[in-house]
Amino acid sequence: MADGKKRVFKEDDGIKELGIQVILSPFVLSFTNLFINGVLQPKESYLVKKGEFCLLTEDVPMKDTLLILQMIKA
Numbered sequence: 001m002a003d004g005k006k007r008v009f010k011e012d013d014g015i016k017e018l019g020i021q022v023i024l025s026p027f028v029l030s031f032t033n034l035f036i037n038g039v040l041q042p043k044e045s046y047l048v049k050k051g052e053f054c055l056l057t058e059d060v061p062m063k064d065t066l067l068i069l070q071m072i073k074a
Contacts, residue, residue, distance in 0.1 A: 004063035007055040024071050025050035033070040036061055 001015070014021025026032060026048045034041045034053065047054045053069055061067065 002061035002063060002065040002067055004065075005060060007057070007060050008052055009054075009067065009069075010052045023048065023051050023053060023069065024073065028073060030072045030074040032072070035066075035068040035070065037065055038068075 001013075002009075011021050011023050029048075032048050034046045045055065045057050047056060048069070048071075055061075
């Protein structure tokens with residue numbers, strides 16, 4: 001969930017009730033998708049690194065906005 005201030009999200013920012021959240025290196029993934037409030041974001045709007053992802057947009061998501069980073073590893 002977004003806090004309305006930051007654009008870098010780390011593994012510790014995940015929903016605690018879902019257990020340990022791991023953000024894998026993009027080098028071991030086939031592809032990633034980022035959804036903000038259920039809307040797929042263009043690849044140019046974010047960067048994934050091991051342990052974190054960063055929004056490259058000018059605006060940050062409003063407080064309590066749901067962010068889902070989908071990681072597909074084939």
